[in-house]
Amino acid sequence: MLGKAIDNVRTHTPLIHNITNYVTVNDVANVLLACGGSPIMADEPEDAAEITTICSGLNINIGTLNKRTIEAMFAAGHRAQELGHILVLDPVGAGASKLRTETALKLMQELKFDVIRGNMSEIKTLALGSGTTRGVDADVSDAVTEQNLSAAVSFVKDFARQADCIAAVTGAIDLVSDGETCYVIRNGRKEMGQVTGTGCQLSGIMAAFVAAHPDKLEAAAAAVACMGLAGEIAWSRMEEGDGNSTYRNRIIDAIYNMDSETLERGAKYEIR
Amino acid sequence: MLGKAIDNVRTHTPLIHNITNYVTVNDVANVLLACGGSPIMADEPEDAAEITTICSGLNINIGTLNKRTIEAMFAAGHRAQELGHILVLDPVGAGASKLRTETALKLMQELKFDVIRGNMSEIKTLALGSGTTRGVDADVSDAVTEQNLSAAVSFVKDFARQADCIAAVTGAIDLVSDGETCYVIRNGRKEMGQVTGTGCQLSGIMAAFVAAHPDKLEAAAAAVACMGLAGEIAWSRMEEGDGNSTYRNRIIDAIYNMDSETLERGAKYEIR
Amino acid sequence: MLGKAIDNVRTHTPLIHNITNYVTVNDVANVLLACGGSPIMADEPEDAAEITTICSGLNINIGTLNKRTIEAMFAAGHRAQELGHILVLDPVGAGASKLRTETALKLMQELKFDVIRGNMSEIKTLALGSGTTRGVDADVSDAVTEQNLSAAVSFVKDFARQADCIAAVTGAIDLVSDGETCYVIRNGRKEMGQVTGTGCQLSGIMAAFVAAHPDKLEAAAAAVACMGLAGEIAWSRMEEGDGNSTYRNRIIDAIYNMDSETLERGAKYEIR
Numbered sequence: 147m148l149g150k151a152i153d154n155v156r157t158h159t160p161l162i163h164n165i166t167n168y169v170t171v172n173d174v175a176n177v178l179l180a181c182g183g184s185p186i187m188a189d190e191p192e193d194a195a196e197i198t199t200i201c202s203g204l205n206i207n208i209g210t211l212n213k214r215t216i217e218a219m220f221a222a223g224h225r226a227q228e229l230g231h232i233l234v235l236d237p238v239g240a241g242a243s244k245l246r247t248e249t250a251l252k253l254m255q256e257l258k259f260d261v262i263r264g265n266m267s268e269i270k271t272l273a274l275g276s277g278t279t280r281g282v283d284a285d286v287s288d289a290v291t292e293q294n295l296s297a298a299v300s301f302v303k304d305f306a307r308q309a310d311c312i313a314a315v316t317g318a319i320d321l322v323s324d325g326e327t328c329y330v331i332r333n334g335r336k337e338m339g340q341v342t343g344t345g346c347q348l349s350g351i352m353a354a355f356v357a358a359h360p361d362k363l364e365a366a367a368a369a370v371a372c373m374g375l376a377g378e379i380a381w382s383r384m385e386e387g388d389g390n391s392t393y394r395n396r397i398i399d400a401i402y403n404m405d406s407e408t409l410e411r412g413a414k415y416e417i418r
Numbered sequence: 419m420l421g422k423a424i425d426n427v428r429t430h431t432p433l434i435h436n437i438t439n440y441v442t443v444n445d446v447a448n449v450l451l452a453c454g455g456s457p458i459m460a461d462e463p464e465d466a467a468e469i470t471t472i473c474s475g476l477n478i479n480i481g482t483l484n485k486r487t488i489e490a491m492f493a494a495g496h497r498a499q500e501l502g503h504i505l506v507l508d509p510v511g512a513g514a515s516k517l518r519t520e521t522a523l524k525l526m527q528e529l530k531f532d533v534i535r536g537n538m539s540e541i542k543t544l545a546l547g548s549g550t551t552r553g554v555d556a557d558v559s560d561a562v563t564e565q566n567l568s569a570a571v572s573f574v575k576d577f578a579r580q581a582d583c584i585a586a587v588t589g590a591i592d593l594v595s596d597g598e599t600c601y602v603i604r605n606g607r608k609e610m611g612q613v614t615g616t617g618c619q620l621s622g623i624m625a626a627f628v629a630a631h632p633d634k635l636e637a638a639a640a641a642v643a644c645m646g647l648a649g650e651i652a653w654s655r656m657e658e659g660d661g662n663s664t665y666r667n668r669i670i671d672a673i674y675n676m677d678s679e680t681l682e683r684g685a686k687y688e689i690r
Numbered sequence: 691m692l693g694k695a696i697d698n699v700r701t702h703t704p705l706i707h708n709i710t711n712y713v714t715v716n717d718v719a720n721v722l723l724a725c726g727g728s729p730i731m732a733d734e735p736e737d738a739a740e741i742t743t744i745c746s747g748l749n750i751n752i753g754t755l756n757k758r759t760i761e762a763m764f765a766a767g768h769r770a771q772e773l774g775h776i777l778v779l780d781p782v783g784a785g786a787s788k789l790r791t792e793t794a795l796k797l798m799q800e801l802k803f804d805v806i807r808g809n810m811s812e813i814k815t816l817a818l819g820s821g822t823t824r825g826v827d828a829d830v831s832d833a834v835t836e837q838n839l840s841a842a843v844s845f846v847k848d849f850a851r852q853a854d855c856i857a858a859v860t861g862a863i864d865l866v867s868d869g870e871t872c873y874v875i876r877n878g879r880k881e882m883g884q885v886t887g888t889g890c891q892l893s894g895i896m897a898a899f900v901a902a903h904p905d906k907l908e909a910a911a912a913a914v915a916c917m918g919l920a921g922e923i924a925w926s927r928m929e930e931g932d933g934n935s936t937y938r939n940r941i942i943d944a945i946y947n948m949d950s951e952t953l954e955r956g957a958k959y960e961i962r
Binding site for chain 1: 712715716719720723724728729730731732733734736737740741744758923927938939940941942943944945946947
Binding site for chain 3: 440443444447448451452456457458459460461462464465468469472486651655666667668669670671672673674675
């Protein structure tokens with residue numbers, strides 16, 4: 147019953163604090179509004195720790211981290227955790243630099259995240275403690291395919307158990323697991339990779355879904371399916387001459403118009 | 419004669435220095451270009467103080483303030499004031515954290531703003547010196563309605579007198595007052611609240627309107643009516659499947675196409 | 691054979707590190723994806739120096755420089771240069787403040803840029819060591835016209851020789867020279883100036899084109915023609931009521947759909 151999750155977001159309007167990169171922050175704000183949540187951004191350490199108190203969830207994205215914002219991530223993270231808020235980590239570029247890898251690992255040590263969402267290269271880096279991520283996109287060799295799906299499911303389950311969180315590993319096939327159960331989700335389109343920040347947007351709505359819907363694993367799977375389905379709906383509205391900028395708008399528009407029935411009917415997943 | 423104000427913006431092309439949040443800054447730049455102004459952004463203190471000298475107006479928005487940008491706000495603010503430039507304050511999230519409330523109050527103490535534009539929760543916080551704003555949106559209990567309109571008008575007039583500025587309090591009904599006269603403006607649509615940054619955009623064009631049009635109160639009212647009317651025009655162009663991302667684009671597009679006659683005819687206001 | 695350049699971008703997918711302003715960064719990311727490149731942003735000094743190692747090109751844009759990001763520009767710049775990566779400088783607002791002018795000049799002293807791209811006011815500032823740029827747009831007196839074209843070509847050639855780089859000076863007529871040869875490019879539309887960041891976007895794709903295409907001068911000219919042609923194609927798709935926000939989307943869309951044949955056929959240039 148993934149569809150119910152978006153109803154819960156629209157009913158509860160969770161306020162989500164985002165400490166996120168400045169590349170895609172506007173899209174994160176608009177997609178949170180689109181799904182029924184409410185965004186707020188604050189990344190000065192003392193401000194972040196106070197702003198987070200009035201929120202239901204905290205979305206930490208290290209895409210353009212700097213020393214000040216790293217301090218804000220820890221300050222807000224500790225406060226949010228004390229208050230029992232939902233914590234989401236998006237380890238953008240973990241494996242691509244020492245600062246990113248170490249910051250993500252340190253955040254995982256000090257904080258208990260409800261969900262960690264990344265691509266396979268980033269999550270492998272976190273699992274192994276080091277990595278060789280090529281920028282902010284997954285290595286081709288890390289792609290989840292029908293051929294290596296069983297191994298990938300096992301890996302994601304192991305990572306979720308090890309990190310004591312829900313792991314959401316997104317790519318051509320999306321895997322969402324709490325360590326026991328794994329949703330294998332086949333929504334989305336490859337063209338979403340040509341829009342900057344669809345992953346960041348997913349992490350934003352992930353925080354809203356998990357904050358608003360009681361079953362956290364279902365909520366996380368619903369957020370992933372919702373984003374992928376929005377990519378499909380948006381693509382069906384593309385006209386000749388349209389490109390990735392219009393696609394960006396239409397993806398957010400599709401989430402704005404998403405209802406529980408559409409999500410329920412359109413979500414393509416199996417449980418392993 | 420609100421319509422004349424946008425003609426003056428298009429004729430004079432005021433250069434507006436924005437120290438604003440990174441969430442909505444791109445939209446602020448594009449909406450300033452759309453209305454006929456010219457945007458520049460600079461938030462390193464020494465750079466900000468120099469860049470502001472070549473401008474006609476300074477728009478300070480505390481939406482993602484940090485210690486460096488706060489220093490830039492004061493440095494640029496003092497310089498702009500010495501030079502007789504238009505100063506606009508957008509106290510985003512005042513009441514939601516101590517840093518935001520105190521920064522906004524200190525800016526008001528040290529600088530004389532021509533216009534302070536915010537939602538009712540933010541302006542109440544500034545009037546009282548403290549507040550309980552829920553994030554960056556107004557509390558429901560602070561909504562201006564036909565029922566509490568008289569009291570709201572009195573409050574906004576009092577605030578404008580007390581702060582010695584034009585107060586522009588925007589929401590379902592917008593109130594713009596210099597302490598004596600109050601424009602009660604009924605343009606806009608509630609769906610504008612589902613687009614991040616329509617308030618920030620308004621503060622940006624507010625600086626351009628007030629810098630370009632001799633009657634400051636009329637200019638401020640014209641900016642508010644222009645933004646609301648653009649929201650109405652944009653909504654009338656929405657097609658099935660469109661959502662808040664397309665609405666964002668169409669609002670800016672509507673300002674790009676706004677002329678004095680359309681603004682004059684479409685502005686819905688009374689003066690109290 | 692300018693058309694071949696975009697084929698090379700799509701074939702090689704160069705990863706471009708951008709240290710750029712937060713106003714237009716999202717558009718820079720999307721336009722890099724649109725042309726077939728891959729963007730990454732990092733501006734904390736130690737992170738920037740490491741991230742740049744996995745890239746093919748570095749695009750430095752000083753549009754919202756601050757002390758931290760300036761440090762990152764030098765750290766990443768030196769590393770990128772050691773590794774033989776393509777370096778592009780976009781001196782946004784050089785001439786408008788001492789910090790901008792001095793930072794741009796110091797970057798030119800310490801680093802050898804492959805391409806410097808700016809408007810005529812910015813480039814004159816760099817040539818003279820000081821300037822009076824009005825904000826981020828070129829002074830009207832600096833416009834390149836058919837009347838002053840010969841003098842402008844000579845100036846750009848001289849600057850390119852003096853700075854030992856390819857100079858790309860964009861405006862109503864675009865000039866791209868390596869000091870010997872000058873492409874005079876007549877693509878583009880004046881309405882592109884009403885979209886924030888078309889120059890920043892050009893600098894982003896410039897890095898990708900020059901990193902991917904062996905003939906650097908041809909690559910730089912191709913990037914300029916591609917951006918201008920995209921502006922023309924995008925304008926031809928504008929409908930009644932559309933404005934600069936929709937135009938922004940359509941420009942990026944047009945680059946997404948650009949192929950070598952369209953670019954080859956649509957590029958309007960002569961060589962002087």
